[in-house]
Amino acid sequence: MPERLVPGDTAPAFSLPNASGGTTALQDFAGQNVVVYFYPAASTPGCTKQACDFRDNLASLADAGYQVVGISRDSVARLAKFVAEEKLTFPLLSDEDHAVADAYAAWGEKTNYGKTYQGLIRSTIVVDGSGRVAEAQYNVRATGHVAKLRRDLKIDAA
Template sequence: MSERLPTGAPAPDFTLRNAAGEDVTLSSLRGGSVVVYFYPAAATPGCTTEACDFRDNLASLAAAGYTVLGISPDPVGKLAAFAEKESLTFPLLSDEDHAVAEAYGAWGEKKNYGKTYEGLIRSTVVVDPDGTVALAQYNVRATGHVAKLRRDLGIDA
């Protein structure tokens, strides 16, 4: 299991392709806060719920100074179809080799229906404008996660 990031640690920089096939680099977003959320698979029920919650709360997150990035091990084409189908207007990034998920502690052992396997752990890391970890949440639930995150960040509904 990869090591989880503690508050105050430097957030590992990364460059990943978005659904449009363009590179997005975390360090290019310095000066603003970034919500980096990791989800297992586009277009699955839980991941759709979580992505639509981020979409529906995007304006208030942006007004509070947060940029949202969603990361999954899906290929760019699947992300593009997911973004189009669900009208997602924030970047979805492809981490097919799960190197970024590993660097963020969001890849490791999971259990499902009594089976143990390696996979993406639904997680959210908030990166401060200076590039350090302000908040790291692991094993989050898809339903209600964005509302809890807003409360934790002090963003009014």
């Protein structure tokens, strides 16, 4: 597993299929701040809560100069269903081979109910307009994460 990213690192480039049937690349956000968050699986309770928190805070994040992109191993079809069901208004990207998650150190060993396995680690990386990591948070909680991120980024409540 690659070393975890830290502020100042160059964010790994990516281009992935999105829920709309196109592709989204980090380069698409050049000159902008972007919150890249990794989540284990669409339509699961924790991931739904986190995605809806981002959706509900999207306007204030955008007003503060931040775009949001979610990445999981889900297929494009599953992501499209998740977007429709939850009325998500930001890009969700499919990283089925977890290559991007690997590059961002968001793939690794996890333990659940005493079982150890490899999986996607719930993580959030904030990339600044110059393509550098501004914030790197690993093993975040689904509930309350967006509020914590807003505090960390000093974004006033909406």
